[in-house]
Amino acid sequence: MYSGNELRDMFLKYFEAKGHKILPSASLIPKDDPTLLLTVAGMVPFKPYFQRRVEPPFPRATTAQKCVRTPDLEEVGKTARHHTYFEMLGNFSFGDYFKTEAIPWAWEYITEVLKLPVEKLWVTIYPEDDDAKGIWEKAGVRSERIVGDPENFWAAGPTGPCGPCSEIYVDLGVARGCGKPGCAIGCDCDRFLEIWNLVFMQYNRDEAGVLTPLPKQNIDTGMGLERIASVMQGVETNFDTDLFRPIIDHVANLAGVKYKDNPKSDLALKVVSDHVRAVSFMLSDGIRPNNEGRGYVLRRILRRAVRYAKLLGIDKPFLESAFRIIQRDYAHAYPELKENENFILNHLNLEEKNFLATLEQGTQLLQEKVKGLLKQGETVLTGTDAFYLYETYGFPVELTEEMLAEQGMTVDMVSFQAAAEEHRLKAKEQSQQMRAVAESPELAEKAKSLGMTPFIGYEKVSATSRIEGLFVDGKEMQDAGEGEEVTIFLAETPFYAESGGQVSDVGFIRTPRAEARVLEVKKGVTGTVYHRAEVRTGVFHIGESVEVEVGNSERLATARHHSATHLLQSALRSVLGEHVQQAGSLVTPERLRFDFTHFSPMTPDGLRAVEGLINEAVLKNMPVQATEMSLKEAKKSGATALFGEKYGETVRVVHMGTFSQELCGGTHVSSTGEIGLVKILSEGGIGAGLRRIEAVAGLEALAYFRSLDDQVMDVAQTLKAQPLEIGKRVSGLMTQVKDLEREIGQLQAKLAKNEVEGLLSRVREVEGIQVIAAQVHASDMESLRQMADLIRDKMKSGVIVLGAVSEGKVNFVTTVSPKGLSGLHAGQIIKEVAKITGGGGGGKPDMAQAGGKDPSKLGEAIDRVPNLLRGFLKK
Missing domain, CATH: 3.30.980.10 (Threonyl-trna Synthetase; Chain A, domain 2)
Known part of the structure; x- marks a missing residue:
């Protein structure tokens, strides 16, 4: 049985052997992508490469990517597969290889590396993707096991890169199914589990919906680590894998309950384990809890974890101890869990402490409600009251129900759902009304009392005004001195507050003895203008007259x-x-x-x-x-x-x-x-x-x-030409480059032909089979394959094993011709040869390729080919 950590490493090493660059997981904060709040899939960090906004620095890559998704937050713990945080294993090609390689590799990995029984596997394709169907069949999938699914078409959006996709499913057995006669791929039950999705990014879709083949086709695959772990470990849910059980067992021990003893406590244990994982990884990437954006997502997940822990009877802080389990089990793969330990623990402890205090207030309020109901002879808490506890104090309705049940009471769930729906609709209407500034209660009250600040900036950029309010860290002060950052309210202002896409003015606020630099100006919901400023010299006092000056050049x-x-x-x-x-x-x-x-x-x-x-x-x-x-x-x-x-x-x-x-x-x-x-x-x-x-x-x-002019002059100087002659000179140089590239190509082809003829003179026999095993010169895998094809065409029958060093790594190609010669299999041969150089690989019976890490062992690997072949022939 493979552990989750082993499965992650196996996947990455397998694709490294296929020439992929192993990259560390990108942050959960998407880089330069305003369309996403969090990294939600393995391909997200590579969007610029797929869209060719940035030229890929490498042709292929493989990752185990941290991901967070929250649309189905309420489903976590209720199903076998829903999570907030999960890891997506993937291999990616940026115009390098396509279906012919991606499909056999996926099948080889599932059947030969993980050794899942072929009879339990199914494949889905896009119905019109005949290419994929043919390649799956060549890889060894029986045609009756390949199912067309019209939804197997991936798109980045209404326009842009898109293409068919293909999925691998595993049949978990009749016992996991629904028992219906028509139970098959696509059924809602747990019998057929999708474990891998391969996206063939081959078209560009324009605004009219027209599909045009991409000049460079891409591969984007994804396999959930949690899902494949559940399959390989033979457990019913992802929560039963070793990726979750240590966390679940720790929390269960703290709560004094046993996992799988009670469905209600099991749900809470699953939610807590899932959410603590998510919170730990979000904090490790520098996301801070707050009331907006990804910080709000983090806070919501963290509070949900604490609330469900309370359902289990955990009343004391527990997040730090749960984090220690995660840190122990995951830090080797994600060192940020160690590197950012102080940041993580500070926020965990502060957020948990504050929220537990809030929960305590809610408990007292609920107890008062219970007393009132008992006096009135009532046994049902209104849905409005239950929702108030949920919205204001973070009480899940399940917690309210449990506490009431101890008193023989219930919650009116119909009116609770109605109150929740009403709140949802109101929140939707107000979602765009984001507050312009973060206000402390004192700031908000002051702004309310002052009302709208008169703006005089259309007419003038300097004026005399008066300080009406002076705040430091949200607290109203009578004065503020050098080095302090302050929020200042003025009687009137020439400073334009950030609005309508225009950034705010900057400038100065001065008295004869003090000066402050205005850094940012915002307008609050009451129309009050907030001047965020840094006091550079002297002391400012509330109520004093000041000279205000907008930075005129800005x-x-x-x-x-x-x-x-x-x-x-x-x-x-x-x-x-x-x-x-x-x-x-x-x-x-x-x-x-x-x-x-x-x-x-x-x-x-x-x-x-x-x-x-x-x-x-x-x-x-x-x-x-x-x-x-x-x-x-x-x-x-x-x-x-x-x-x-x-x-x-x-x-x-x-x-x-x-x-x-x-x-x-x-x-x-x-x-x-x-x-x-x-x-x-x-x-x-x-x-x-x-x-x-x-x-x-x-x-x-x-x-x-001026910058362009400088560049033109630099280029002109380099080319020893006048600026107006640059175009003609560059055009001439490009023609020379193309001529030289063509000449190099011809020379390389001639050299390859000469090398092939030399190799043909070195054929040796092993148990009656003609064999060529040699180290050759080839700049890349494609050149190596072409050389092997040339030799095979001339040799007609036999085994060819070629190895070459390229960019500090080893490439191997093996052919067996005709297919099945003496029972030999090219994929098995190359796997053993590559192993000598610290690599691995495989392929079809007649052709296979592999990679190695240690070029110094290439000669040894080639020398051992005859003995390896004798070993295979004896089997």
């Missing part, structure tokens, strides 16, 4: 980019059509980013036309004017909303001559000529029907062109 740079954004939208609508709508934006002193609706990439000519219209509008030096009017009047005049803000009845409309008319609350230049040159840097897709343009204006555009 304000002007931001205004140039903001006004350029308005011109950009109008130009896009002119070139592409009226369907173009703003779908998001960012305006900073350094650049602008504009997201818009459009269904296909823009052509170079289209981008040039847009850029030309913008710069023509700049040169016309049109006045930029802002007027206030009713929302109704603004809509009637044809003004469009640029940043998707929520508008009141009175709105601000920004006009740029007749070229642009937008609703906008941001800051702008006074005439388009102040924008200066505008240069589009990039245009690309960010989702189905969504595009993104990034551009620079004014001094930033000048800096961009």
